[in-house]
Amino acid sequence: GFGGVESLDYEVIENYAYRQEQARRGKLYVWYYVGVKWFFALLIGIGTGLAAVLINISVENFAGWKYSLTFRIIQSSYVAGFIVYTVINLALVFSSVFIITQFAPAAAGSGIPEIKGYLNGIDTRGILLFRTLIGKISGSIGSVGGGLALGKEGPLVHTGACIASLLGQGGSTKYHLSTRWLQVFKSDRDRRDLVTCGCAAGVAAAFRAPVGGVLFALEEVTSWWRSQLMWRVFFTSAVVAVVVRTAMGWCKSGKCGHFGSGGFIIWDVSDGQEDYSFEELLPMAIIGVIGGLLGALFNQLTLYITYWRRNYLHKKGNRVKIIEACLISVITSVISFGLPLFRKCSACPDSDVTSECPRPPGMYGNYVNFYCTKDNEYNDLATIFFNTQDDAIRNLFSAKTIHEYSAQSLLTFLAMFYSLAVVTFGTAVPAGQFVPGIMIGSTYGRLVGMFVVRLYKKLNIEEGTYALLGAASFLGGSMRMTVSLCVIMVEITNNLKLLPLIMLVLLISKAVGDAFNEGLYEEQARLRGIPLLESRPKNLMRKMTAKEACGNQKVSYFTRVVKVADVANILRTNSHNGFPVVDHTRTGETMVIGLILRSHLLVLLQSKADFQHSPLAVDMRSQSIPIRHSLSDFVKPVSSKGLSINDIHLSPDDLEMYIDLAPFVNPSPYVVPEDMSLTKVYNLFRQLGLRHIFVVPRASRVIGMITRKDLLFED
Amino acid sequence: GFGGVESLDYEVIENYAYRQEQARRGKLYVWYYVGVKWFFALLIGIGTGLAAVLINISVENFAGWKYSLTFRIIQSSYVAGFIVYTVINLALVFSSVFIITQFAPAAAGSGIPEIKGYLNGIDTRGILLFRTLIGKISGSIGSVGGGLALGKEGPLVHTGACIASLLGQGGSTKYHLSTRWLQVFKSDRDRRDLVTCGCAAGVAAAFRAPVGGVLFALEEVTSWWRSQLMWRVFFTSAVVAVVVRTAMGWCKSGKCGHFGSGGFIIWDVSDGQEDYSFEELLPMAIIGVIGGLLGALFNQLTLYITYWRRNYLHKKGNRVKIIEACLISVITSVISFGLPLFRKCSACPDSDVTSECPRPPGMYGNYVNFYCTKDNEYNDLATIFFNTQDDAIRNLFSAKTIHEYSAQSLLTFLAMFYSLAVVTFGTAVPAGQFVPGIMIGSTYGRLVGMFVVRLYKKLNIEEGTYALLGAASFLGGSMRMTVSLCVIMVEITNNLKLLPLIMLVLLISKAVGDAFNEGLYEEQARLRGIPLLESRPKNLMRKMTAKEACGNQKVSYFTRVVKVADVANILRTNSHNGFPVVDHTRTGETMVIGLILRSHLLVLLQSKADFQHSPLAVDMRSQSIPIRHSLSDFVKPVSSKGLSINDIHLSPDDLEMYIDLAPFVNPSPYVVPEDMSLTKVYNLFRQLGLRHIFVVPRASRVIGMITRKDLLFED
Ligand SMILES: Nc1ncnc2c1ncn2[C@@H]1O[C@H](COP(=O)(O)OP(=O)(O)OP(=O)(O)O)[C@@H](O)[C@H]1O
Ligand SMILES: Nc1ncnc2c1ncn2[C@@H]1O[C@H](COP(=O)(O)OP(=O)(O)OP(=O)(O)O)[C@@H](O)[C@H]1O
Ligand SMILES: [Mg+2]
Ligand SMILES: [Mg+2]
The missing domain is CATH 1.10.3080.10 (Clc chloride channel)
Structure with missing residues (x-):
């Protein structure tokens, strides 16, 4: 029903461009910004x-x-x-x-x-x-x-x-x-x-x-x-x-x-x-x-x-x-x-x-x-x-x-x-x-x-x-x-x-x-097909879990280093706007490293600057990641259609190359365990103005607890 | 610093008593409640x-x-x-x-x-x-x-x-x-x-x-x-x-x-x-x-x-x-x-x-x-x-x-x-x-x-x-x-x-x-030692992760079926109010099944009705769980001290028994991945009025995605 509308992202996408921008900006910039x-x-x-x-x-x-x-x-x-x-x-x-x-x-x-x-x-x-x-x-x-x-x-x-x-x-x-x-x-x-x-x-x-x-x-x-x-x-x-x-x-x-x-x-x-x-x-x-x-x-x-x-x-x-x-x-x-x-x-x-x-x-x-x-x-x-x-x-x-x-x-x-x-x-x-x-x-x-x-x-x-x-x-x-x-x-x-x-x-x-x-x-x-989220969750949500809300959808996701052809293919065959990115740890297990937006992927495909021949990941910890994008490259234009996958021309050579998505993902999207009640998910989604939430398996262990005391800092 | 104050729980603790209460209550009760x-x-x-x-x-x-x-x-x-x-x-x-x-x-x-x-x-x-x-x-x-x-x-x-x-x-x-x-x-x-x-x-x-x-x-x-x-x-x-x-x-x-x-x-x-x-x-x-x-x-x-x-x-x-x-x-x-x-x-x-x-x-x-x-x-x-x-x-x-x-x-x-x-x-x-x-x-x-x-x-x-x-x-x-x-x-x-x-x-x-x-x-x-959380997160939080906020704390947790002596011991030796509960899956891996509150544990210790001799878990899916507690047993009295572990007398026999915590946990506390930035954690904590957040390892896979469309239901 709601074909013509897009959601807004209230989340700050903390990708590497954002983090670099933040690091470069001093106290003065904060004042300028507020001003x-x-x-x-x-x-x-x-x-x-x-x-x-x-x-x-x-x-x-x-x-x-x-x-x-x-x-x-x-x-x-x-x-x-x-x-x-x-x-x-x-x-x-x-x-x-x-x-x-x-x-x-x-x-x-x-x-x-x-x-x-x-x-x-x-x-x-x-x-x-x-x-x-x-x-x-x-x-x-x-x-x-x-x-x-x-x-x-x-x-x-x-x-x-x-x-x-x-x-x-x-x-x-x-x-x-x-x-x-x-x-x-x-x-x-x-x-x-x-x-x-x-x-x-x-x-x-x-x-x-x-x-x-x-x-x-x-x-x-x-x-x-x-x-x-x-x-x-x-x-x-x-x-x-x-x-x-x-x-x-x-x-x-x-x-x-x-x-x-x-x-x-x-x-x-x-x-x-x-x-x-x-x-x-x-x-x-x-x-x-x-x-x-x-x-x-x-x-x-x-x-x-x-x-x-x-x-x-x-x-x-x-x-x-x-x-x-x-x-x-x-x-x-x-x-x-x-x-x-x-x-x-x-x-x-x-x-x-x-x-x-x-x-x-x-x-x-x-x-x-x-x-x-x-x-x-x-x-x-x-x-x-x-x-x-x-x-x-x-x-x-x-x-x-x-x-x-x-x-x-x-x-x-x-x-x-x-x-x-x-x-x-x-x-x-x-x-x-x-x-x-x-x-x-x-x-x-x-x-x-x-x-x-x-x-x-x-x-x-x-x-x-x-x-x-x-x-x-x-x-x-x-x-x-x-x-x-x-x-x-x-x-x-x-x-x-x-x-x-x-x-x-x-x-x-x-x-x-x-x-x-x-x-x-x-x-x-x-x-008009504007799907407003009311402030109160519906009653029937109380009996549903997050997993049930997803139905039996098959999640389309990317691996960390992915072939350009695959990216183009996935973007063409569905209309989702966000995709999980999954990496392998050294022990061979999989691990979700973040979420990538369709709009950011399109920017990457268009600029082609990040294409690489090798299917190996860049080392994120080294200081050597070349800065190929500034934050403003990723800014969505207001109220205009933006890029579409069909506007981008990729040569056969391009399609054979790889791209490492790790620097461009939002490293910490909000996650909920699969059996959280939908009421809670709803509150989370609406109160924080989210666009995507990952439903994940129950955690294997608790690394730490955060209570009010951990959030009190004196500036 | 903040010894005398306790946090409030804005969360609904969806334990089995709550769910049973909900199931029993019909449409009429909702009207009564609103009335x-x-x-x-x-x-x-x-x-x-x-x-x-x-x-x-x-x-x-x-x-x-x-x-x-x-x-x-x-x-x-x-x-x-x-x-x-x-x-x-x-x-x-x-x-x-x-x-x-x-x-x-x-x-x-x-x-x-x-x-x-x-x-x-x-x-x-x-x-x-x-x-x-x-x-x-x-x-x-x-x-x-x-x-x-x-x-x-x-x-x-x-x-x-x-x-x-x-x-x-x-x-x-x-x-x-x-x-x-x-x-x-x-x-x-x-x-x-x-x-x-x-x-x-x-x-x-x-x-x-x-x-x-x-x-x-x-x-x-x-x-x-x-x-x-x-x-x-x-x-x-x-x-x-x-x-x-x-x-x-x-x-x-x-x-x-x-x-x-x-x-x-x-x-x-x-x-x-x-x-x-x-x-x-x-x-x-x-x-x-x-x-x-x-x-x-x-x-x-x-x-x-x-x-x-x-x-x-x-x-x-x-x-x-x-x-x-x-x-x-x-x-x-x-x-x-x-x-x-x-x-x-x-x-x-x-x-x-x-x-x-x-x-x-x-x-x-x-x-x-x-x-x-x-x-x-x-x-x-x-x-x-x-x-x-x-x-x-x-x-x-x-x-x-x-x-x-x-x-x-x-x-x-x-x-x-x-x-x-x-x-x-x-x-x-x-x-x-x-x-x-x-x-x-x-x-x-x-x-x-x-x-x-x-x-x-x-x-x-x-x-x-x-x-x-x-x-x-x-x-x-x-x-x-x-x-x-x-x-x-x-x-x-x-x-x-x-x-x-x-x-x-x-x-x-x-x-x-x-x-x-x-x-x-x-x-x-x-x-007066009232730790107010302001509406705006502090600037330094932007550079910290959830894990850093926890420092190198050792989380005190319970296994699903736990000896009464251990419960009493842990409650006596620290003053935390919430504890993760961990269970083992059939494949031998650990899995976090929820959070239990100190106050609920004290109610259980005092009533003694749930003590069992065997260290085996009850089957939650069977209809046979005896209803030993109503929701009102767990209600905290307003502004009074409530129970303390020192008020509870446990005989040596009691201490040797076991208790299965699964029916009493809050099955889906909010979790954040360990490297989420503290700003986000802060917003989550404050906007939803939480008391405890679990910091967990990154998920291994994404089961589903929730977007706005999954949250739109017609009543
Ligand atoms: N990456 C994905 N893989 C599988 N299913 C998805 C994915 N992203 C969204 N969905 C599901 O597809 C359905 C349609 O979502 P849609 O693709 O419109 O989301 P979106 O475009 O990312 O977000 P929005 O439309 O709110 O901007 C929803 O039920 C959602 O759960
Ligand atoms: N189960 C736990 N295991 C380890 N550390 C914990 C646990 N619960 C809380 N903490 C940590 O101990 C410190 C003190 O928290 P405290 O024990 O006062 O929390 P609480 O009493 O559960 O919550 P509150 O005081 O807000 O009611 C915090 O830094 C918190 O992160
Ligand atoms: Mg859409
Ligand atoms: Mg306390």
């Missing part, structure tokens, strides 16, 4: 922050210009207004889908399942390329600006990860933008650390939630975690926060067009409800249950649709993808423009003093006067539908606007938007599910809130608070995150007092959702 | 929340009563007032130190180093006993209420951990408060999970910071982490937040005496500065540097003093400890009462409208009229010194009170309080360092703030914000936490806008502090 790591963290923060600012400014300007133009035109003609509105949306969506299909196919979707996979140890081809980065940024400007039912937050996470990975390889080699000087990160391990930083930076930039970013990286994406890394991730997030804040301060003076007043989701609900009574816990729990149900349903529906798309629709080529996206854009335009037309105008309430009613044209706020002719009327469906999503959410969260929406409008919107979100998911444009999720959740949350207000007749209940809880519940029910989501919700709404309530709702919605299916990202990853 | 885990999380939350409420109510009442009495008396006589004040403090401190020395010696200090050690894998004797819990709660009421320069937050973390551990063993066996029904947690692993929950609950309760609690447990104390656990820890923290909030709501009606108005640190600075300009980053960085320096100095001084106390002073017995604590109490009283006397009264500012000046007697707030005779005067030193620490901090953080303190008073207070905090640290009372740290930090922070106000002459600078940053910087410089501290600061001050600034200050102060020494808890743990 570059921090410098990169800084750059990732700045880059991701700027990307977020760019996307936000562009989207807000496109959308702002679109809405103000439409508003101006509908004063004279609805039909003309509708056409202009639809055409602008269509153009934006078309540009997005065109870029994605023609130029950066890996940039479609949210990218979070792929990033999750990467940090779990699986390399999906093309997700971290330079063109993916460009496609992601420009594509999400088009798709979000074009008013589709999707968000820009997921793509920002992917953007952050791309920036980090490109920095890690010192630029894009394909586009000749790389420098040797920055190429200090040669192992998958270092690159993964950078991508973790980038991922946190993306969340921090998307939600202006630095702590949420750190927790997201921690909870959702990394299967391993070290506290040094936490520290650096934290720094990156802080940098993002400062960059975004600076840019927004700069924009306040009006230099950024429509951006100044909206943009950058941050829905301050600090004027909301501060207190809650025990009777309210029941409706809140109900919100949690609804969130769990609707979230699980969302996952299931999108799973079916994505499955169908992958296997039928999108197989038909790029043209179908483009037509599909354009069709969905038109439908979205029709619904968001048409539905409010069917809704009667309401009279402005007298009580509300915080917002003007109806709001002046070209401004942001509640009470959108859409087609209403009278001066003190507004259209409640247009307030949420004919608006950017950020503004709609702000309106849904708003406190002190008790009677703004009718239940009928909210229900209509919920049904329509939910369907749109399901259908839009999986089209070939960059798409995030956070903001649509918040939209859906806050709609039913506000509905429940309206009900509660009527039922309990208390004054201190705010529907906006319920909308916020609804948003949390839907995200919890769909994405199944807990701590990070909670912190993100608190950070975007700037209201710490609601924390325990959000926690409660999340606990319920996640538990309900888990009863039905897995989280959105896990489901999508599975569908 | 109990969540139920315990709930109980831990409730218990810790209630303990926190109890401590806070008691402390606030003692302190409130003390201050109001003293204020009443000093209206007529200063001397009488001073004497009453001193005597009350002395009585409270005496009660605390008496309880600790006579009844619960393990409850002295903050307990965080020990808890850190526990979660790192080291069991310090007595820290999780029932008597420690009682001593901790009652002792910290005395020591905090008695006005010493220490806080109640560290002890609350310890309290939470104790509650969790006691629940885990189903109550206290010694005091006959246990039930069999709850004893489902038989492994160190489950108990450690519970203690992690308890630890987070403690932080959540101490600071009313649920997210901070989760992060504290994550960053500071656990060396391993699983996302299922995160989820449960999160739940516990949420429960604590609800319990504390409910109790405080109940107290608002005045049923809790003095508690209603103060207590439960939560310093709302949401009316503080919202914005900052670039010029301010420099003074803020300076605060970071000062914090790093003063924090590192604090760690160093307390290290010396603690060293001296452990090796000289406290060796002289409990009486010396009691005298010491009482002496410090008197000194503290003299300073806090006397120093304000030397300070001239200041006139109340006209501008301040938020607080009354001077504050009415018996109330909380700024502008304490101490001995000032005129009606519109106050004593600025008394405002911070002659006050509970919570109130003093509230006053230091307060915004819009620009001219309240003179630089001279702040400096005096800083010097005095810093010295008191250093001296008080390590006395035999429960003591936390959070609140004193915040006191110290906010004092110099406010000093810098006053300077900045004068320098930049801008209006939107608030000294209270600088005080907050100062507090963060000192804690960062001393404790070296980052993310969790940051979140705790945000949660206790309820101001999210300051997050990036707090981050910046923390980054600087931690970096500066790290240049001098380790964090407070690490230093203290080292001093």
Whole structure:
């Protein structure tokens, strides 16, 4: 099933090139290395922050210009207004889908399942390329600006990860933008650390939630975690926060067009409800249950649709993808423009003093006067539908606007938007599910809130608070995150007092959702053939041993000194990426001396420098091994296919020669005895981020014991 | 060096008793087990929340009563007032130190180093006993209420951990408060999970910071982490937040005496500065540097003093400890009462409208009229010194009170309080360092703030914000936490806008502090002989192999069927806790069949049920092995000494018998080949929380390979 993916190697391959590199490098190099790591963290923060600012400014300007133009035109003609509105949306969506299909196919979707996979140890081809980065940024400007039912937050996470990975390889080699000087990160391990930083930076930039970013990286994406890394991730997030804040301060003076007043989701609900009574816990729990149900349903529906798309629709080529996206854009335009037309105008309430009613044209706020002719009327469906999503959410969260929406409008919107979100998911444009999720959740949350207000007749209940809880519940029910989501919700709404309530709702919605299916990202990853290893081993593993897991496989291995023809042959006849290397001791017994990677073998075959005529081993202890390779020869290029055995030409003479593999093996791969229970093997594999484990016979004797005391050294 | 401590076993010992237990247990048991885990999380939350409420109510009442009495008396006589004040403090401190020395010696200090050690894998004797819990709660009421320069937050973390551990063993066996029904947690692993929950609950309760609690447990104390656990820890923290909030709501009606108005640190600075300009980053960085320096100095001084106390002073017995604590109490009283006397009264500012000046007697707030005779005067030193620490901090953080303190008073207070905090640290009372740290930090922070106000002459600078940053910087410089501290600061001050600034200050102060020494808890743990394994392996390990780490130790091992006399002999002549067990194959070669723990051997020797006359092995494959032990026989009692070889009486007949160890060994301990680099061994040991690793010869062949694909199962 998982043909297209490769595993990453979190292990340090301690071959002789590595050891020589280590020996040559002094204390100074360690400092340099640490310095570059921090410098990169800084750059990732700045880059991701700027990307977020760019996307936000562009989207807000496109959308702002679109809405103000439409508003101006509908004063004279609805039909003309509708056409202009639809055409602008269509153009934006078309540009997005065109870029994605023609130029950066890996940039479609949210990218979070792929990033999750990467940090779990699986390399999906093309997700971290330079063109993916460009496609992601420009594509999400088009798709979000074009008013589709999707968000820009997921793509920002992917953007952050791309920036980090490109920095890690010192630029894009394909586009000749790389420098040797920055190429200090040669192992998958270092690159993964950078991508973790980038991922946190993306969340921090998307939600202006630095702590949420750190927790997201921690909870959702990394299967391993070290506290040094936490520290650096934290720094990156802080940098993002400062960059975004600076840019927004700069924009306040009006230099950024429509951006100044909206943009950058941050829905301050600090004027909301501060207190809650025990009777309210029941409706809140109900919100949690609804969130769990609707979230699980969302996952299931999108799973079916994505499955169908992958296997039928999108197989038909790029043209179908483009037509599909354009069709969905038109439908979205029709619904968001048409539905409010069917809704009667309401009279402005007298009580509300915080917002003007109806709001002046070209401004942001509640009470959108859409087609209403009278001066003190507004259209409640247009307030949420004919608006950017950020503004709609702000309106849904708003406190002190008790009677703004009718239940009928909210229900209509919920049904329509939910369907749109399901259908839009999986089209070939960059798409995030956070903001649509918040939209859906806050709609039913506000509905429940309206009900509660009527039922309990208390004054201190705010529907906006319920909308916020609804948003949390839907995200919890769909994405199944807990701590990070909670912190993100608190950070975007700037209201710490609601924390325990959000926690409660999340606990319920996640538990309900888990009863039905897995989280959105896990489901999508599975569908895309990304084999994520969960943190908990499966129950049936407890009864299996390591040997049983291997089945009756015949291990393909190499002897220490091996004929080039044999190497080529074995590499051609199977697709394994790692091979044991076996040597003979002087007493004639065999002995496993290490593991060799396919990629390293291919490097050796290509360079031919190590071929020898004699079938005798070189003496490893003598100082005379000629240094024919530096460590960088063995570095895998990021996200590109690398060498293949078919690319290498070997002459008949070459094939008759020998090669001594001993200097190139990883001398100490992790081993497990054959009857270790698979649970233990699983923990070992996952916690250490391994790629290969050798199953070996039981040891004949114990040379030594290692306990905590043997590992305590004073530096 | 580390004689008194034992390691914990995070490994599941898969001996035959375990496997039989597993086989007997059905699907229902798994549900029951999960259910109990969540139920315990709930109980831990409730218990810790209630303990926190109890401590806070008691402390606030003692302190409130003390201050109001003293204020009443000093209206007529200063001397009488001073004497009453001193005597009350002395009585409270005496009660605390008496309880600790006579009844619960393990409850002295903050307990965080020990808890850190526990979660790192080291069991310090007595820290999780029932008597420690009682001593901790009652002792910290005395020591905090008695006005010493220490806080109640560290002890609350310890309290939470104790509650969790006691629940885990189903109550206290010694005091006959246990039930069999709850004893489902038989492994160190489950108990450690519970203690992690308890630890987070403690932080959540101490600071009313649920997210901070989760992060504290994550960053500071656990060396391993699983996302299922995160989820449960999160739940516990949420429960604590609800319990504390409910109790405080109940107290608002005045049923809790003095508690209603103060207590439960939560310093709302949401009316503080919202914005900052670039010029301010420099003074803020300076605060970071000062914090790093003063924090590192604090760690160093307390290290010396603690060293001296452990090796000289406290060796002289409990009486010396009691005298010491009482002496410090008197000194503290003299300073806090006397120093304000030397300070001239200041006139109340006209501008301040938020607080009354001077504050009415018996109330909380700024502008304490101490001995000032005129009606519109106050004593600025008394405002911070002659006050509970919570109130003093509230006053230091307060915004819009620009001219309240003179630089001279702040400096005096800083010097005095810093010295008191250093001296008080390590006395035999429960003591936390959070609140004193915040006191110290906010004092110099406010000093810098006053300077900045004068320098930049801008209006939107608030000294209270600088005080907050100062507090963060000192804690960062001393404790070296980052993310969790940051979140705790945000949660206790309820101001999210300051997050990036707090981050910046923390980054600087931690970096500066790290240049001098380790964090407070690490230093203290080292001093107490708790061998923490850091998350990063030492550099020199890279060049060492596993075999070198073992030195030339001669491994003590057992053969599969062994004479009882030999077992007793080996157990008597060394103190190792784990031994390899070796068997002979039919071909006459030796083979390692597993690891046996000393504690299990002692159980076998004591029960004598497995002794046999013949030196032949039982056939493990036949169904006829009699079940002589259940899993619970092998469960280690929590925090008690357990069996010793000297407690077991063996008759000469017993000594001549044999015992077959095969059913009791852990059949698959982790093994490493002899020439694996020590870095890898370290990572294996730490990431998996191991206790013993076997160093074995290189394998002769590879039976199978395990890759990611072999570990993917559909349930
Ligand atoms: N050298 C080998 N000899 C025999 N079987 C192997 C060898 N390497 C892997 N296998 C087995 O072949 C199956 C497919 O593994 P695969 O070849 O994809 O591993 P890999 O490519 O080395 O690792 P990955 O795909 O995770 O990068 C697995 O069940 C694995 O156990
Ligand atoms: N069975 C053994 N035979 C020989 N040496 C051992 C054995 N077990 C441990 N050692 C070594 O003895 C030293 C002291 O270890 P110690 O006996 O304290 O381990 P332990 O008590 O089994 O584990 P811990 O103290 O961590 O609970 C270490 O260097 C260790 O490598
Ligand atoms: Mg493969
Ligand atoms: Mg020991």
